[in-house]
Each structure stands twice: as structure tokens, then as C-alpha cells.
Amino acid sequence: MKICVIGLGYIGLPTSAMLAKAGHEVVGVDKKQEIVDALNEGRITIEEPGLAEFIRGLAGSGRLRAVTEPETADAFIIAVPTPITADKKADMRFVESATRSIVPVLKKGDLVILESTSPVGTVDRLMKPILDESGLEAGRDYSLGHSPERVIPGNILYELVHNHRIAGGFDEESAHRIAALYRTFVEGEIFETDSRTAEMAKLSENTFRDVNIAFANELAKICEREGINVWKLIELCNKHPRVNIHQPGPGVGGHCIAVDPWFIVEQEPEVARIIHLARQTNDSMPAYVLGRAVSMLAGIRDPKVCILGVTYKPDVDDMRESPILELIELLRERQIRVSCSDPFVGGRGEVLADPLEAAKDADLLILGVNHKQYLGLDFAAFAAVMRSRLLLDTRNVVDQDAARKAGFSCELLGR
Ligand code: SAJ
Numbered sequence: 001m002k003i004c005v006i007g008l009g010y011i012g013l014p015t016s017a018m019l020a021k022a023g024h025e026v027v028g029v030d031k032k033q034e035i036v037d038a039l040n041e042g043r044i045t046i047e048e049p050g051l052a053e054f055i056r057g058l059a060g061s062g063r064l065r066a067v068t069e070p071e072t073a074d075a076f077i078i079a080v081p082t083p084i085t086a087d088k089k090a091d092m093r094f095v096e097s098a099t100r101s102i103v104p105v106l107k108k109g110d111l112v113i114l115e116s117t118s119p120v121g122t123v124d125r126l127m128k129p130i131l132d133e134s135g136l137e138a139g140r141d142y143s144l145g146h147s148p149e150r151v152i153p154g155n156i157l158y159e160l161v162h163n164h165r166i167a168g169g170f171d172e173e174s175a176h177r178i179a180a181l182y183r184t185f186v187e188g189e190i191f192e193t194d195s196r197t198a199e200m201a202k203l204s205e206n207t208f209r210d211v212n213i214a215f216a217n218e219l220a221k222i223c224e225r226e227g228i229n230v231w232k233l234i235e236l237c238n239k240h241p242r243v244n245i246h247q248p249g250p251g252v253g254g255h256c257i258a259v260d261p262w263f264i265v266e267q268e269p270e271v272a273r274i275i276h277l278a279r280q281t282n283d284s285m286p287a288y289v290l291g292r293a294v295s296m297l298a299g300i301r302d303p304k305v306c307i308l309g310v311t312y313k314p315d316v317d318d319m320r321e322s323p324i325l326e327l328i329e330l331l332r333e334r335q336i337r338v339s340c341s342d343p344f345v346g347g348r349g350e351v352l353a354d355p356l357e358a359a360k361d362a363d364l365l366i367l368g369v370n371h372k373q374y375l376g377l378d379f380a381a382f383a384a385v386m387r388s389r390l391l392l393d394t395r396n397v398v399d400q401d402a403a404r405k406a407g408f409s410c411e412l413l414g415r
Contacts, residue, residue, distance in 0.1 A: 001181070002027070004073040006098045008035050008066065010046055011115060011149045012079035014156045017054050020064035022185040027073065028066040029101075039066040047317045050157050069101060075111040075181060076102050079149065081255065082116045088262045090119045092126060099130045106134045111143045111177050117202050117256065118146070119263040123170055123195035143174035146195045147182060148202030153254075154316050164188040168198020206260040207275055212246040213257075214278035217285055220248035220414030230414030231396040248414050250368055250394040251285035251323025253312025258282065258321050286326040289366070289394055289413065294334065296364055296390050296411060304337040304387070306362035308355055308377075309369025309395075310345060317344040324368040343373045356385055363388035365408075370395040379406035 001024050005016040008030040020026040030036055038045050042059040044052050058064050070076065080094035095116055102112060112131060114123055123146050128138045138144045146168040151159040165186050169175025175192040182190055193201075216234060223230035234245045252258045261279050265272045297303040312322040319325060324340075331338045339350075339358040346353025359365060359382050367374060374397050383389050383406045391403050394413040403410050 001025070001074040002072075003075045003077060003181075004029055004070045004102075005077045005079060006030075006070060006101065007078065007080035007094070007116070008039060009079065009081065010048065010153060010156070011151070012077070013039070013044060013046060014048065014051055014054075014151075014160055015077065015079060015115070015149070016064060017051070017058060018157075018160050018185045020058050020061065021054075024063065024184070026064045027071060028064065029068065029070050030066065031068060033068065036066040036068055039064070048156050049154065054157060070105050072105045072107065073110070075113065076106075077113045077115055079115040082118050082259075082263075083255070084259050084262050089266050090263050092118070092122065095122060096126060096130070099127045103131060103134045106131060106136060106142060108136060108141045111174070111181065113144075113178055113181070114146045115149045117148060117206070117260055117263075118199055119267055120196050120199045120203070122146070122199060123168070128170065139171040139174065143169070143171075143177045144195075145169040145174040145178050146198040146202075147178050148198060150202070150205065153318060154313075161185060161187050165190045166198045166201055167192045168195040168201075169193075170195050203260050203264050206257045207264060207278075209246065210252060210257050210261050210282060211274060211278040212244075213249070213252055214281040216246045216248040217281055217288075219245070221288070223414050228415075229412070231412070247396075249285065249323075250289045250327060250413070252282040253320070253322040253324075254318070255320050286323045286330055289327055289392070290330045290334070292411065292413065293331065293336075293364060293366060293392055296392060297336070300363050300388060302337070303364065304339065304362045305331055305364045305366055306355075306359040306386075307338065307340040307366045307368050308342070308358075308374060309367065309371055310340050310342045310351055311369055311371075314370045315344070315372055319345060327366075327368065340368075342369070343371060356381055360385045361387045364390040364392060367391070367393040367395055367397055370397040374398070377402075379403045379408060383407050 003024050004027045005012045006029045008028045016026045016028045035045050078098045080098045083091045085091050136142050150163050167175050167178035179190045179192050220230040237243050261275050265276045310324045311319050328338050341352045341355040341358035345351045352358045389408045391408045391410045400410045
């Protein structure tokens, strides 16, 4: 098949590569000329393990190229961002303009698939009316539906192939055709359903995780008051065969889990109450960590905090919606000096690559992300450059005995 993939980001780019490897002729479409140029030169502009090599391996196959506008094809896959506005409403501008860009080239027999996580009704209420402006009709002349991406940044290439997938059709024929297309490279099972169920399924999966993390964060606060270590508590609870409590932390970042539940809240505010409260709970965690930091710094004049880890989760270079960025802002609002370091983004902006350089003259070290590199930190080296030796671990990543031996006074979120 000839397939146009619109949006060459974290999802569109690896999906394009997989489709090309599976033997399709793939045309990647992106508004940004630098992304198009990069792909045409065999380079990529995002960070994802194995992806650069994968794309280089396709060079010379002639099956993957990039352009700025869609061209005629047998199938179109939309993988553009669906962010939220400042007042927590779904911002569907990119899906809308991507859909519009297909209209001039849409022809009888084509297949249009939305991969972007979207509010329920996007396929039948937003996309169908736009695509039908071509004079063709969904279900009769072309197929249409939603097959949500479910891959985790950091392990995208593996999960694209091995995860199960949902094929939600505008009608049954559309669902069959979507499933058949993904079957050309997906080894997981593919389940056919209608597009509205597929839209809700994707939102529900991420919301499940958000609510579960909010529960863990609430437990952390309860345990602090009750003199219990929440990390040990959760470990013990999870020995139960039907319990799987997630981990507490300084908040939920990224562009998915902290966003998607709002799509449900926006549509069903009266009934989506737990979902709404979970969002608020997770969003309040940076302020909660700030409170603990401020009380640890009590009595220190002109204090300085050094934060280790600024990404939204471990072992990636992605800082989007990172709760640590909010923590930094909150500390600065309190006139507390802040420096930060991260092995994955060191050198970008104010983020230093060398943690010891960031820790110079600091009073409090905050562990913000559980990067693997932080498992064996040399606390004697930190003690040597810091002004006071205070440590707050928000991820249960630090060997507290080692830190104490080096003279640190240690605190842990949720204990
Ligand atoms: N987090 C916790 N505690 C935990 C797990 C995560 O605080 O126990 C935090 C992380 O630190 C991070 C945030 O949650 O800040 C989100 O990270 P994540 O690893 O849970 O998820 P994402 O956003 O990288 O990817 C999610 C995945 N969804 C699910 O696991 C249900 C992925 O499969 C989706 O494809 C992706 O969202 C997406 O694109 O929607």
C-alpha cells in the first residue's frame, strides 16, 4: 500500500519506519521543513532508543520519504499532538488541520486512520464532516476510524510491534480494513470495535494509570502522617495477587497521562469525579514537595537547592510537562536559589550535565527522577561540595544508609 503518515513526531516517525520495513511505500508528512529535510537525509530529530539506526537501515530502500503536504495514497494515518489548553480543554486544532489537508487528495476506496489520542466523538463528529466535504461519504466511499497508539516512550520500537492494538471503525468494514493494515507489522492481537469505544478505551487506559498514581500519592501523604513508609507499604500490598498500586512521586508528567483524563472531564464533568480529583491530586504534588523542601531548609539563610533529574520520567530525555520544572518554578517564587542536573538533558539551557557542579554550595539535594545513573551516587563527593548536607528523595531511589554515612540528613517522600 501507499500510506501517508501525517505528523512525524514520537508516534508518526517510528510508525512510518515500521510500515516501510513491512514493505509499504510510506510518505511522511510534517509542516516543519527541518523535520522533513532531516528524514529525507536519513536523520531524525527526536530521541528514542534504536530509532536512528532503524531509520538509517531503511535508507536506500526507497520506501520512506517526507514531504510537507499529503499526496494521494491508499491510506492516511494521522499522528499529530492533541494538547490541552490552559483551561484544560482538548485542543483539536492539529487533528482538524491534518484532516483538512487530506480532503484535496482523498479518493474512493481510501482508508483514513486517527492515531492521536482524542476525545470521544472525534472520528464521527469532527473528522467525518470535514472529510465528507470532498464529496465522498464515510462508510460508503472511504473507510475511517481510530486506532490509538499505546507505546511507551523509551521502548517504542518494541511496543509498536508487540502491544495489542484496537481497531475502531466508523463502520465494521472500516474496522476490518484498519486491522488488516496494522496486521502487516503488529505481532500482538488486534481487536475490532467501533470508533467511539476505541477513543474511550485509549482515554480510559491512561486515566486508569493517573487515578492509580493519585491513589499512591494520597497514600504517601497518609503514611507521612501515620509514621509508615509508603514504599514498603505498597511493596507489601502488591504481594496480593489482585493488587497493583503504582508508585508515588513528585507529580505526573508527559504529554499523555497528565492530559488525557481532562478529555473525559471536559465531556462529562458531572460524573467524572474521581478522574477529576485524581488529576488535581497529581497536579498538586510539586507544591507538596515544595512544602517538604521549605521545612527542611528552615533556618538556612539564602538557601540553595540542587535538583537531580528534570525529565518527566526515568531514562528518557523528554522534559515535556515534567513536574520537576514546576517544582523549580515554585522554589524560585519562594526566592530559593535552584540549580539542576540531568544526565539525559545536561547542556540544554540551565540543566548541567555534571551533578557535582550543580551541587556546588547547595544546601538541599532533591532527587526528582529515578534515572538508573542515580542508583549508585557518590555521596561523599556531594558532601564535599555542598554547603549543608540535606537530601530529599521523591522517588525512593537513594541508598539512604550510604547518604547518611556521608553526613547527609535524609528525608523521603511518603515516609
Ligand atoms: N508515574 C508515577 N508513578 C508511577 C508511574 C508513573 O508517578 O507508578 C509518573 C511518571 O514519573 C511520569 C508519568 O507518571 O511523570 C507518566 O509516565 P508513564 O511512564 O506512566 O507514561 P507515559 O506518559 O510515558 O506513557 C503513557 C503510557 N500509558 C499507559 O501506560 C497506560 C503509554 O502506553 C501510552 O502510549 C502513552 O501514555 C500515550 O501516548 O498515551
